[in-house]
Amino acid sequence: MLTAIEFCEEISQKSVWLSGQMVECDWDIYVDVLSESYPVIQKELSEMRDQFWNSDKVGTRVILYSDPSRKEYKYCTVDGVEQLKEEYTELYDPAQECWKQLKSRIFRETFCHLIQDPFLINDVFKSHLFFASMSYQWGKSVMSENECVAIKAFIKSAELFDRCIGMSWFHVSVSTQKKLSHVRAKAGKEGGNSKAEVYRVIQDKLVYLINESVPKGGWKSKAAAVNDLIDPLWQFVEESNFEINNQSKKYRISTMSPDALADTIIKNWSRNIESIKLAFDNTVARKKKVKG
Structure with a gap:
């Protein structure tokens, strides 16, 4: 098993790696939480020390x-009072007492976001x-007092960091897919516009x-x-380069046939x-109705 110092080094590396991942998506707004001077955490650590070490x-x-x-x-009864047998007791340890409560709180506050409706991954990530x-x-604050309890805290921290890293991978992947879909949609729209412009050239030639x-x-x-008309029109299609904005768009109709x-x-x-409908209306003879 890793020593407390080795755990510290490993978690520090996870923290640095995670902060880099958070920059890849919109979670970089939470990166201050990783700072050892983050005010909210410092305040809570101070309050816990006061509560349990001065108990x-x-x-x-x-x-x-x-x-x-x-x-x-x-339990046994002494002078009519029920009390714990001495062999099942030990001296009050503020580090163990504090960790017991903190561990329970961690479970409650991380688990509740996993079952909330609607499920919001941002809330899950923030709590973790x-x-x-x-x-x-x-864990670092109690390492010199109770290394065993500090290691338990480091194990929990590493577990939560691993979950955060997994969520950040997922979030980066989703963000990348959204950006890719947007690029494809934009390209598809531009492609559709280019094809419509090519068709417009052919349509104008057809009317002529x-x-x-x-x-x-x-x-x-x-x-x-x-x-x-199809033969002269197709000859026009084959001979034209369909330059639009100084670029050839002929590839847009590469699958077209006569x-x-x-x-x-x-x-x-x-x-x-x-324009084509009107041209046909003016040049196609209408059949006269035969009176009965």
Whole structure:
């Protein structure tokens, strides 16, 4: 098992490593908690020392810290008063008494955030970070008085720091994924805009071809018009570089084919693109209704 000094060194390294991780996400706002001069922790340490080291119990005997269960066989009656048998008692130790209470508090205040609804990982992290730092500093403060109890505090501190490190890894991963999703969404939007701009060039060319190539009397149908126009339109697509903002965007239509373009014109553009719809309306002959 590690000595108290070795535990101190290990926890100090965990603290430094964790502070670096916290900078990677928005938890760096809590990094002051790791400081050994953090006012809130210093105040609590001072209050605990005053409460337990200046207690009225100093110099008295209390139930064994190693076996605090209050079983009947540990008691006897003296002059009508029930009291602990001497072999189940030891001198009051402020370090052990304080750690007993602090350990119980750590459990309560870290566990409650794990079962709260809604579950908030920030609250879980803050409570673990606070008590990881407090346990470490408390252990150092009693190391010269009771090394055994100090080691127990260091073990708890290391456990809490490990949980904080795990949560920070998770939080950094989530933050990275959010940033990546934002970049992808932005790129997708920009890509969609670029593709729309390329389509607009093709659509303008289509309107030009419709008006320039219309046969006398017009086309019998949109399908007939597209059938006549697809070859010159596709030739335009192949020959064009589609430069937008001084950059070629031809790769945006790299999967397009003449058949796919013709299908898009008939099923989509001729219905939804106003300029193309109007051009077809003016050049496709409407069938006259036959009166019965």
